[in-house]
Amino acid sequence: MQERIELEITTRDERGKNAARRLRASGQTPGILYGLDGDPVAFAVNSKSVARILASPSGQNRVISLTGNGSGTAMTSDYQVDPVTGRLLHVDMRRVDADTAVTVEVNIVTTGVPIGVKDVGGIEDMILRQVRLECLPALVPEKIELDVTALNVGDSLRVRDLELGDGVTMITKPDAVLVRVVGRKAEEEEETDEEEALEGDEAAEEGDEDKKED
Numbered sequence: 001m002q003e004r005i006e007l008e009i010t011t012r013d014e015r016g017k018n019a020a021r022r023l024r025a026s027g028q029t030p031g032i033l034y035g036l037d038g039d040p041v042a043f044a045v046n047s048k049s050v051a052r053i054l055a056s057p058s059g060q061n062r063v064i065s066l067t068g069n070g071s072g073t074a075m076t077s078d079y080q081v082d083p084v085t086g087r088l089l090h091v092d093m094r095r096v097d098a099d100t101a102v103t104v105e106v107n108i109v110t111t112g113v114p115i116g117v118k119d120v121g122g123i124e125d126m127i128l129r130q131v132r133l134e135c136l137p138a139l140v141p142e143k144i145e146l147d148v149t150a151l152n153v154g155d156s157l158r159v160r161d162l163e164l165g166d167g168v169t170m171i172t173k174p175d176a177v178l179v180r181v182v183g184r185k186a187e188e189e190e191e192t193d194e195e196e197a198l199e200g201d202e203a204a205e206e207g208d209e210d211k212k213e214d
Contacts, residue, residue, distance in 0.1 A: 007050065008068035009033070009043040024087070033066075033074060035094035043070060051088050054079060058142040061104050063096070073098060073137060096137045103171065104140050105130045108162075108178055112149030116181035122153040125180050131159060131172040139167045148179055156180035 012023070012030065020030045028044040053062050053076070060076040078092040096102055107130055116122035131144065144162055151157065160174035 004065055005053065005062060006065045006067050007045060007053065009045045009066055009070040011069040012042050012044045015042060020090070024089070029088050029091055031091040031093060033070060033093045033095065036097060038095060041070070045091065047088050050091055054088075056142075058140070061106060061140045061142070063137045063140065064093070075102065075137065098137060100136070101134050102137055102140070103132060103134050105132050106141055107143045108146055109143045110146050110148045110179060112147050114148045114151035114181045116152040116155065120153050120183070122181045122183050124148065124151075125182050127177045127179060128159070128172075131162070131170065133164070133168055133170050133172070135168040139165065141165065141168070146178060148181075151179070151181045153181050153183045
């Protein structure tokens with residue numbers, strides 16, 4: 001169960017690019033709060049405070065108690081970051097009800113070193129890094145750990161192998177492969193097949209271009 005964290009927000013009346021620039025210059029990030037049939041509310045929040053929440057292990061899945069001009073419980077639904085400076089530009093939050101289940105995507109974190117990697121020289125291949133699940137907001141896990149120590153070359157773990165807490169329902173298909181261990185030869189063959197397929201596509205495109213010129 002998550003620890004409850006508080007975040008102070010301030011409603012804002014000014015909208016538009018110039019107003020957003022002024023907010024960011026003052027250390028604030030503009031945002032929108034919506035959901036639960038309530039009217040959308042434009043707000044400003046301390047940039048460092050919300051950035052710390054997004055950088056935490058739970059990230060967007062962190063359940064937040066709003067204070068200041070806001071009240072209730074919310075989760076981050078989306079955010080934008082400047083690709084050059086890394087500065088947070090905007091954040092969207094959705095209201096959540098403590099008694100109503102939410103659908104979220106949670107990161108899978110592997111623990112241990114597979115025996116097939118340590119003793120045989122294989123390669124750990126992570127296929128699926130997130131799973132989708134449903135639960136009450138307070139039960140959203142920060143991450144799901146998966147022990148891969150026993151995996152040998154040719155072995156894999158699937159979604160059905162994950163251990164979930166009470167009250168958490170998996171939505172991702174149970175047969176989906178999460179992680180596998182492959183031999184280096186198999187890995188090299190896959191890379192070769194991908195390269196050959198790419199070369200074949202390029203050759204086909206060149207042939208099409210030649211036909212157009214004719």
